[in-house]
Amino acid sequence: MYSRKTLMLALLPAGLLAAQSSHAFDVVPAGEPVVTGEPSRVGAPWNHRSTFNIPGTNTDVAFGGYVKFDAIHDFDYDLGEVTDPLAAASESNATDGKTTFTAQESRLNFRTQTRFGDEVLRTYVEGHFIPDNKFNLRHAYGEFNGFLAGQTWTNFMHFLGTPRILKLGGPIGYATGRPEQVRYTHQAGPNTFAVALENPEASISDLGPGGNVDEANELPDLTLRYQYKRSFGISGVVRQFSTDSEASGQDESTTGFGIAAQGALPLGGSTTLKANLMAGSGLGGYLDYVPASGAKFRAPDAYLAADGDLEAVDLQSVGLSLDHRWNASWSSSIGTSRVEQDLADDAPAFQGMADTVQFSHVNLIWDVNDRMTVGAEYQYIDLEKVNGEEVDASRVMASAQFHF
Numbered sequence: 001m002y003s004r005k006t007l008m009l010a011l012l013p014a015g016l017l018a019a020q021s022s023h024a025f026d027v028v029p030a031g032e033p034v035v036t037g038e039p040s041r042v043g044a045p046w047n048h049r050s051t052f053n054i055p056g057t058n059t060d061v062a063f064g065g066y067v068k069f070d071a072i073h074d075f076d077y078d079l080g081e082v083t084d085p086l087a088a089a090s091e092s093n094a095t096d097g098k099t100t101f102t103a104q105e106s107r108l109n110f111r112t113q114t115r116f117g118d119e120v121l122r123t124y125v126e127g128h129f130i131p132d133n134k135f136n137l138r139h140a141y142g143e144f145n146g147f148l149a150g151q152t153w154t155n156f157m158h159f160l161g162t163p164r165i166l167k168l169g170g171p172i173g174y175a176t177g178r179p180e181q182v183r184y185t186h187q188a189g190p191n192t193f194a195v196a197l198e199n200p201e202a203s204i205s206d207l208g209p210g211g212n213v214d215e216a217n218e219l220p221d222l223t224l225r226y227q228y229k230r231s232f233g234i235s236g237v238v239r240q241f242s243t244d245s246e247a248s249g250q251d252e253s254t255t256g257f258g259i260a261a262q263g264a265l266p267l268g269g270s271t272t273l274k275a276n277l278m279a280g281s282g283l284g285g286y287l288d289y290v291p292a293s294g295a296k297f298r299a300p301d302a303y304l305a306a307d308g309d310l311e312a313v314d315l316q317s318v319g320l321s322l323d324h325r326w327n328a329s330w331s332s333s334i335g336t337s338r339v340e341q342d343l344a345d346d347a348p349a350f351q352g353m354a355d356t357v358q359f360s361h362v363n364l365i366w367d368v369n370d371r372m373t374v375g376a377e378y379q380y381i382d383l384e385k386v387n388g389e390e391v392d393a394s395r396v397m398a399s400a401q402f403h404f
Helices: 002-017 085-089
Strands: 050-053 059-074 098-102 107-116 119-128 136-144 147-151 180-188 191-198 213-215 221-228 232-245 250-267 271-281 302-304 310-312 314-325 330-342 354-369 372-385 390-403
Touching (some): 085 372, 232 310
Antiparallel strands (some): 059 098, 059 107, 119 136, 136 147, 147 180, 232 250, 271 314, 302 310, 314 330, 330 354, 372 390
């Protein structure tokens, strides 16, 4: 384990030897695509580059996306084609070494912008090939004058404090999700205010009394978000969980709530310190991308306790990272994030679930030109189960990404 942690530190100085000649990639922060020069908070992580006008109309059409190839080697546990830190909780994923090639993260998107004087109506549709190599919907929404309806990033999440890493979705513990929703956003100078009602997707466990639970969430999730420039953002969520358990014969309900905050602090002209915080009750569904294979090791949003009461699960996460640009073409990120799930220690069915999980990364990324990026990344997972068992896992991945 010592040698693996040493590898994380050893990768960073390699950037100092990087070539000076390549052109910098024009990075658009995650969640802010650009069409005809106008940014929008929601959508794909990279700007569209193929935009054209439909003749005789005020509508611009843009096609975009990328092809991404990942070469992965797992040393201890198979963490899946898309890195899932919680996969280390399952002994069935243990390995003496496994190499995987995948292009599942590749995606396609389509956007329109139609002008009505000074106003713009936008639509956006995007899909990728995760998790089953079939084309699956990521985003589908329309927006006009601050009003948005459709499926896209939850209003509870932020982008400004998320490091640039090769792992899909960022470190674990950074709020995320793409629920169906209606949202209103108001811009006032450098300040952004947004409120949304979102589809109440939730995981309610029957691990308390052991009966069957019929989820019956009656109200949508309410989210509020404030952001100041690209420096700071804070958001809140209120959720309602309810269930009709055939086994217990009881109708129970409880409330979930939480806050999420991110910040980005420049340290000179080349380095940025980024921070993330999420805390509350009933937030398991907002954990950074967790595939279905790992969801059973994640805390549910709520569970039926032995006494028949429905209880929301407390969750806290924190993350810190440093993003550094060595020169115009080479950059690195190093950081760590930790999630704590407050599950009942005396519930037998919870014993194999993750109690705490820490994800650490270090990488070196080369923007070859404005359409191609390659990089290498080391990832380390340190996980403790509710029963006290500790496991660790390491992964190395190399990626090539081609934008269009």
